[in-house]
Amino acid sequence: MAVSIPATVETTVHATMDALTSAEKRAARTLLANYPTIGLAPVAEFGTAAGASAATVLRFISRLGFRSYPDFQRALRTELDERTKSPLQRSFEVPRQESERFLDRFFEQTAEIMRATAERIPASEFEAASRKLADSRNACHLAGGRFTDALAMYMEAHLRRARPGVRRLDGRIANRADQLLDIKAGDVVVLFDMRRYDDDLLETARQLKAARAFTILMTDEWISPISRFSKIVLPCRVSIDRIWDANTAMFALVEALIARTTELSWKTAESRIRVGD
Structure with missing residues (x-):
């Protein structure tokens, strides 16, 4: 269901x-x-x-x-x-009857949040984000938080094969401040921010808005406050009835953006992938 x-x-x-x-x-x-x-x-x-x-x-x-x-x-x-809410506030007693089918139920729940995410995101917003990412006339920057920076790293590695001018912003605030000086008006920035939102990322988003960057926010169903500084907001369902939120839908959305961006920039991507292989 x-x-x-x-x-x-x-x-x-x-x-x-x-x-x-x-x-x-x-x-x-x-x-x-x-x-x-x-x-x-x-x-x-x-x-x-x-x-x-x-x-x-x-x-x-x-x-x-x-x-x-x-x-x-x-x-x-x-x-x-x-x-x-922290994971401790979402803790619960594991039902005994689930011990033998935990994996099946967990996969069912992650499939549900992927479907819910796909239903929630307008096709026009997804396409606009993909086209912006495929436009290599402007640089592309990515950053995430404590857990989602791994998604930013994964996305960066793939986008580097598809187009030039891609880099991940440093997690250390002092280094990130230096990188922000190089971001120009029109550059696209992908920020990942989930609940218990990152105050440092919020300040980064504020500075990106002042620099007239084009920010794409990947967030959860409660919507990070970074949304007020973003041009495109892509909300993903992360809540399941477990201690930890699940980033499965967000990871799938990242892969969908990578796939569509590569298609849209294929003339450039083909030669870059060929050299890399």
């Missing part, structure tokens, strides 16, 4: 944007730019920040499907709780 990624308030805002009035859009953009903190403030404070009336904010909240402002704030607090 396929499992859909639960919609966050942020993703609901994006999905509803086209149906909003201009005043409601101001409230929406204010929320996205200050997510989720402004939504946890009193409605009058939210309205002042958005340059809109409290009534407009309440209409905006209603458009998102919430019956009241407290309901909206409860949803935001629930998201914050999920975002910050």
Whole structure:
């Protein structure tokens, strides 16, 4: 049975944007730019920040499907709780009956989150990310966090075969700061960020926005705060009923991007792969 990624308030805002009035859009953009903190403030404070009336904010909240402002704030607090959960907070007692079929059930769950991820990501967003990655007129940079930097390394190794100008940003902040000086407007940057989000990556994303880089964010279903500085956001389902999140869907998405990017840049990729072999 396929499992859909639960919609966050942020993703609901994006999905509803086209149906909003201009005043409601101001409230929406204010929320996205200050997510989720402004939504946890009193409605009058939210309205002042958005340059809109409290009534407009309440209409905006209603458009998102919430019956009241407290309901909206409860949803935001629930998201914050999920975002910050450690493996210890997600621990549970392993059912005895699963001992003989653990691997089967685990593979079933990872297959479900892969299907859910594919259903959630618009084909147009995936294609736009692939075309941006295939465009070798601008450099390509990648970086991840504690666990996801391995995905950035894997993606870098493959993209190097497909196109020039690919490098991974150093995990050490001092070295990364030096690398950021070389990033030019229009360069594409792929950032990986999962829940218990990386503050250093968030600051990197902020600097990339100021440098006018084109940031592609690979994140989980709760959406990293890096999204506010990103041009394309690709959310992956990672939550399963185990102690650890599963990055299976994100790894599959990385491989899909590698495959599509290689196809789109085949004239360049073919010669590079030939030399490498």
